[in-house]
Amino acid sequence: MFLKNLYINFKKYSFLLQQLVSRDFKVKYKRSVLGIIWSLLYPILNMAVMALVFSNIFKFSTPGVNYLVYVLSGLIMFNYFSEASNLAMGSVVANFPLINKIYIPKYIFPLSKCLFVGINFLLTLIPLYVVIFATGTGVNIYHLVLPYAYICLFVFTLGMGLILSTVSVFLRDIFYIYGIVLTLWTYLTPIMYDISIISSKLQIILKCNPMYHYINFIRRIILYHEMPSGFTFAICGLSALIVLAIGLFVFKKKQDKFIYYV
Amino acid sequence: MIKVTDVSMKFNLGIEKNFSVKQAFIDILSRKKKEKSYFWALDEINFEVEKGEVIGFIGNNGAGKSTLLKIVAGVMKPTTGKVEIQGNICPMIELGAGFDYELTARENIYLNGAVLGYSREFIDGKFDEIVDFSELRDFLEVPVRNFSSGMIARLAFSIATIVDPEILIVDEILSVGDIAFQQKSENKMKSMITGGTTVLFVSHSIEQIKNLCNRVIWLEHGKIKKVGPAVEICEEYYKSQLG
Structure with missing residues (x-):
């Protein structure tokens, strides 16, 4: 019943969704000189800074694979997650003036943010492949499986966005709390270091982090030229679906109450 | 067409929008049981509206008129009771609530139209009509943030009133812009109301209600006080207001 309604709603409001995504896109680049080039430049510059700091100052390295590709592949995945979940979190509260005036399915706001950052994410794949080729890492047939990890990442992030946007309605403190959580999360995800450098106890904790598995999935393919294990496939898909299910449940249960907190 | 059955709406006055840790501590320490204070904005409302009818709602501030319209429009869910509706609803939303000020007028016509539930084909087809009515053709590529408030209101009004909805919800007749446009917008709304749609x-203008409505529902403290022909009920209401 819920799913059927969701589908009907989705069909009716797909034009609005598209407008919201394109609005975000236009607004993002409207007043910058380089515009969309920033989407390509930003991850590269980010990677350069990270690589400079961590490989030269902290002497991090990843034996056998290129450190630049290692950092960038982790970075684009995690940046997608942190940016999309952050924007999705604030999207319902930001649209209160609309929600208070007209019926719009409310999930459309976090969804549009996740899609908008998703398009940006696809653009960051361009610099990723530039670095892959420039460093001589090269591609392989398994690259065709990569979209699986991207979809898992999207589904997971959407679930998180739904949970966070619901919480933000009732507890505005979440904007600050989540900022801190994200910082912690960044360090608990092996983006610029290899998981083998930390103690095996801590590794177990890190492996409870779905972001680790999505990043690990693409690194297996991009860096190590091998198919991810069946376990990795399963845990990526399952963690994403579970979080999305929780997100849908929480959001659906609470969405009629949003209006009282406008 | 519209059938409202036993609709009640309870507001919890205790909802603290500014919940704080400090307050939570005080509450725990003082062991004061939070008094649950409720307010029934609407209490067992029943009415039906036939196709093509123009129904007016009158009543003092806080009588529940706007809450009732929000429930019919689907913005709020009633605490109890149900609302059945056949046909598409156009709520005359506050002008410009769906605008993004960084976008141009052209982009905002599409964005705001989508918010109002129009399809792309519909907006494509009506685009010129919207632009002509708003008299803003020369400013189509200008970001709305550079518009004057009158221009924004004109654009928003033109987008919102372009539809021929089956059900129209009007919270006050709007007249926006300069005097010439005020006249035009008021006429447009009147023609929408009298154009055969359900309204x-x-x-708060008793004159407008008398002129435009077939039937009037008089709300008082969340209850229907009286229903009847517009002129009759309006006069009674007017007299009661004067004491």
Whole structure:
């Protein structure tokens, strides 16, 4: 019943969704000189800074694979997650003036943010492949499986966005709390270091982090030229679906109450 | 067409929008049981509206008129009771609520149209009509943030009133812009109301209600006090107001 309604709603409001995504896109680049080039430049510059700091100052390295590709592949995945979940979190509260005036399915706001950052994410794949080729890492047939990890990442992030946007309605403190959580999360995800450098106890904790598995999935393919294990496939898909299910449940249960907190 | 059955709406006055840790501590320490204070904005409302009817709602501030319209429009869910509706609803939303000020007028026509539930084909087809009505053709590529408030209101009004909805919800007749445009916008709204659509109309202008409505529902403290022909009920209401 819920799913059927969701589908009907989705069909009716797909034009609005598209407008919201394109609005975000236009607004993002409207007043910058380089515009969309920033989407390509930003991850590269980010990677350069990270690589400079961590490989030269902290002497991090990843034996056998290129450190630049290692950092960038982790970075684009995690940046997608942190940016999309952050924007999705604030999207319902930001649209209160609309929600208070007209019926719009409310999930459309976090969804549009996740899609908008998703398009940006696809653009960051361009610099990723530039670095892959420039460093001589090269591609392989398994690259065709990569979209699986991207979809898992999207589904997971959407679930998180739904949970966070619901919480933000009732507890505005979440904007600050989540900022801190994200910082912690960044360090608990092996983006610029290899998981083998930390103690095996801590590794177990890190492996409870779905972001680790999505990043690990693409690194297996991009860096190590091998198919991810069946376990990795399963845990990526399952963690994403579970979080999305929780997100849908929480959001659906609470969405009629949003209006009282406008 | 519209059938409202036993609709009640309870507001919890205790909802603290500014919940704080400090307050939570005080509450725990003082062991004061939070008094649950409720307020029934609407209490067992029943009415039906036939196709093509123009229904007016009158009543003092806080009588529940706007809450009722929000429930019919689907913005709020009633605490109990149900609302059945056949046909598409056009709520005359506050002008420009769906605008993004960084976008141009052209982009905002599409964005705001989508918010109002129009399809792309519909907006494509009506685009010129919207632009002509708003008289803003020369400013189509200008970001709305550079518009004057009158221009924004004109654009928003033109987008919102372009539809021929089956059900129209009007919270006060709007007249926006300069004097010439005010005249034009008021006429446009009147022609929408009298154009054969079903209309739910809230206004504090008894004259407008009398002129435009077939039937009037008089709300008082969340209850229907009286229902009847517009002229009759309006006069009674007017007299009661004067004491």
